[in-house]
Amino acid sequence: MKTKKNELHVKSVKDEKKLSHNKQDDAAIGKKDAHQEDESHEHGGIFGKNTELIFSLICGAALGAGFGLSHFKVAPEWVSLTLYIIAYFFGGFFTAKEAVQTILKGGFEIDFLMLVAAIGAAILGSWMEGALLLFLFSLGHALEHYAMSKARKSIEALTSLAPPTALVIRDGSQQEIRIEELVLGDVIVIKPNSKIPADGVVIKGEGSVNQAPITGESVPVDKSPVPDLQKDYSQEKNIKPEYRVFAGTINGAAALEVKVIKEAKDSTISRLVKMVNEAEKQKSPTQLFTDKFERYFVPFVLILVTVLCFAFLVIDEPFSKSFYRAMAVLVAASPCALAISTPSAVLSGVARAARGGVLIKGGRPLEDLGSLNAIAFDKTGTLTEGKPQLTNVIPLNGTSEEALLLVAIAVEKLSDHPLAEAIVNGGLEKLKKQSLPEASKVKGITGRGVQAEVDGKKILIGNKALFEKDKVSAEIIKQVEDLEKGGHTSMLVKQDKDFIGILSLMDVPRKEAKNVLNELSALGIKKMIMLTGDNQQVAEAVAKQIGITDAMGNLMPEDKVKAVQKLDKSEKMVAMVGDGVNDAPAMAKSTVGIAMGAAGSDVALETADIALMGDKLESLPFAIGLSRKAKSIIKQNLWISLGVVAVLIPLTILGVTSIGPAVMAHEGSTLVVVGNALRLLAYKNKNKTNSPKQNKTVKD
Template sequence: MESNKEKLEAEKGHNDEHGGIFGANTELYFAIISGLLLGTGYGLSFSEGLPSWVSNAFYWGAYFFGGFFTLKEAIENIKKGVFEIDSLMLVAAAGAGILGEWAEGALLLFLFSLGHALEHYAMAKARKSIEALASLAPPVALVKRDGREEELPIEKLELGDTIVIKPNSKVPADGVVVKGEGSVNQAPITGESVPVDKKPVDDLQKDYSKEKSIKPENRVFAGTINGSSALEVKVIRKAQDSTISRLIKMVNEVEQQKSPTQLFTDRFEKIFVPSVLVLVVVLCFAFLVIDEPFSKSFYRAMSVLVAASPCALAISTPSAVLSGVARAARGGVLIKGGKPLEDLGNLEAVAFDKTGTLTEGKPKLTNIIPWEDADEQHFLQIAVAVEKQSDHPLAAAIVKGVQEKYPDLSTGDASKVKGIVGKGVSAEFDGKEVFIGNKALFKDKGLGKDLEDKVTALEKEGNTTMIVQYDGKFIGILSLMDVARPEAKGVLEKLKSIGIKQMIMLTGDNQQVGEAVAKEIGVTEVMGNLMPEDKVAAVEKLDKQYGKVAMVGDGVNDAPAMAKSTVGIAMGAAGSDVALETADIALMGDKLEGLPFAIGLSRKSRAIIKQNLWISLGVVAVLIPLTIAGVASIGPAVMAHEGSTLIVVFNALRLLVYKNK
């Protein structure tokens, strides 16, 4: 069974091709040796007492060390049937040698190998941000088995094992808390800045490994950091299936997924490279047309070959995509490939699921209204006494809401509690009949105009109302509502400020409820009364209307709509298999604040990709005519060429320090 680090080593094995006798940086050391030999040979060439072969010998040594890794890579690519554009540098260096221009050829290979070595070093900086994820989870866990504790490698943990997590230590596996209470810093996985309070699950015997929905306060993730209290956790995922392992795997797969710009550069190179080769062949025979020796025509052709090699173009987009994805992962956002990274920054419309995305996903008590001359204390005692015996979610919300507002409220016990499907509940309190329910429950009893108008007004504001009747008299109204997330309004304002023009709410609730929430938080459009299949149709309509649209949901019942959108974004994906599989972008924490960060990062990535394209194509566009005209030789061409390659790589690495404004 492979550990996270072993998987990463296997996946990044291609980077090891640049290692050797001096370790991972052998290519860089070879480039430096090449430069020293080149400089020595150049210095000796001014000594009149020495034969030319002495300085040439140093140039030949520079050829060996400067061309070693380029030749090695070229041979391996040819074996695979691939002819990389970088291999053309070898042809140009060989051509310079044939002409006796050993210093020029050595300079070309020195600068090219130095550029490549620094490029690989810089790109490794981006990969290290991803590889750092592998070290988040500790290598061993303290396991309770057969009445004793023992340390085991995390790869040997089994489902159902109970592990002990000491204070201020890392969590080794995904699981549920079975003993102890305390806070856990989930920032490494979800990006949440505030530690999350944890407590034991209600049913210690239940198999939570098959449970699709586990409360955040009961669940812990591998790689998170325990607070000051000891916890005991039951393992619900093996090491290779943990959230962090899947996150590492998906982020590494990004390198194989090409963005629209990468696809464009690939198509461009397929046309550009053959065109350059034809031009080089033609230039070799320029001496037949113009009065110059073959050596000069051949040298000019080799210079053009160097100038036209689009190395900077080839690396410009992958380096930006990799850096952007790595930065997103550090911020608790999983971006699955270059396409969603680019597409997200090009959006002007975002559709949101309402329940659980823009709202908290659970009803809260919003109004307590005693009716006419009823005593509020007595009214609430009756309501709580009845509702605490009901298992309906609205009943639990009423009891919780009243107890939060009046913690010292004493209640008696109701009897003969009976649910009335779709309408409410009946019971007895102090020997008198009680009814609690919606308008339909009292349809035949006559609510009275004032009471009915009040209930209607509350419902227009998005509330679900419960009317309380005691001993044949209406004594009050309780209203509940799935309230907006505290951060929703601020997030939507931020989205508007960064250029998102349309924010659409898609909800299965009625239009009035949706509009009430929308008015509170600033949504620009509401589509209510939608079934899951209606949401898919709505996304298709929005896509045609706005060109591109993102869909933000919980990744489960919104999966079909997310799949239809340009970019599917899942909330709270750390605990959802479906979200991680179906979404293009996953906000690992259950926090909306990750959305403006992701969009801002995407826009920065798009800007850097465009800058890199202009730099790489601009240098090629300037160098080709200059080398054809003979203004620039191989030396200046390779310096400009390699300089542009390094500029685009280091420009892309700026994404690693991107900050959400």
């Protein structure tokens, strides 16, 4: 987030006047946040952040007790009346507070109309109806606010990715300072297995860096120093991946020294924060429509009721009769069924989704999910397993597969390279129980591979670059290139002077991915594209195996955002499915952001509108089918509730219907819309296919 605080820290840390300005800025930011919280209608109190929900439940309990006592006549009427008044207080507390705040700002909402309707019902002696009105309305609001508050944690979660301090070399010594105090050209020390605090280029040390938190790459990237230590890389737009590091990524086992090329406020993490923040401020079309409806509907009803109160001046009737008719119209016009029609359907849909392993954060994503025309998928951890696996073991020159694996495992189990674990685990699974030879003199060759000795023989395991001075046969080169075209990471194994085999690894597709894509196609999703930080060859190889229509590789987070925006323009309604921090901005810009649950980062989960819990991709077709059903029921409920209001208002104005039938019609319509909404609880996915599952390992 771009603040004066950051800029002042960059200029000087020692200037006391500027530090005092920082404190003032902090206070201003706090006031701004408080103002935004007020506008979001979130309510806290004596019970903490859940006070509104607890107040609503107390209202419901008092209402139920009052109705039970009056219905069975086991207590005096004043007891039931007292309970109804208690229900009014707890059910109307936050509704009244919000209505007053809105009026002071010069606006009207349905909250105000509901409050006036409840007061009108009380004046006419219909305490139970008024209490029920407030209970249903307050409960819907409380649950909506609870769900929305979760989504606002995305900014905090994003910011926490980068460490708060950095170890910088200044005046020949190391100093620990806040990352906001870093300036361009500072040299920072990155300890092994620690988070990198700033965007920069490596100037000393060699090792691998896990960039998955930012780029989504499934395999850590080897880093080495830049060739020109004096060059100003802050102005370079195309820095090679092996030289560049990003704030929030995780260093491997080697210590690095990095020259800062971007201030904290301009780092990759800061850009992600800005993207998500901007997206969250945008109101959905449904919300805009509701705001507009409230702006006109509430004043219209209030004016109509006021005019009807003075009808006795025109019509020959007593004031009491005019007032009664006005109150009857007010109750008839109070959108009780309208207010509960959408929340009841949403709550039922959300509850059914949760039972099916899907977390949906409110009504907008529940409705929008059913209108999708296209879906963009992150690759790593979403369509694939998220970690490399040993996919091919190819013996050469008469060596057996067992002998090749024994040598490879012996060496790699002593290596700290990120791919070593995959070779060891995959190899041991194939060998079952075997005694391994001992490797010695193990030495990593950064960016190329590893060398060691096994049983007195020199062993080299690495990529083609490691053997560029050797005479590798054309046949072996072709085998390696074919594997790499198929998206595999391949390594040659050399024993003394002979090549004894080829090993390949790959982040393999989830076994359920192909079936899920088939189901989505059957549901009418026109376009399914894959977005990844991995190279284009890998992207196309995975896409070919699972049936993705388009694959886009070599993408940074901002590139994913652009891809989603382009898809949104062409297809209108698009979802983004991902599991990493780098997916958060794209999720925020999409119509619906969908996060993979167990494998998903906290940021992706908080930013997303929908989370597939249990990391089950197959829950996606179920969620879309449920959303379509929910959207249909919400439309039905709106027609029912608006229809009742449209019929009751003229009938009460003409005196055909009194307040009793008006309340009965309201309660009847409320029961109908709630009953209709509850049908969602019994929803079953009818579009599920029974396609055979893919093999657990994929080989080209």
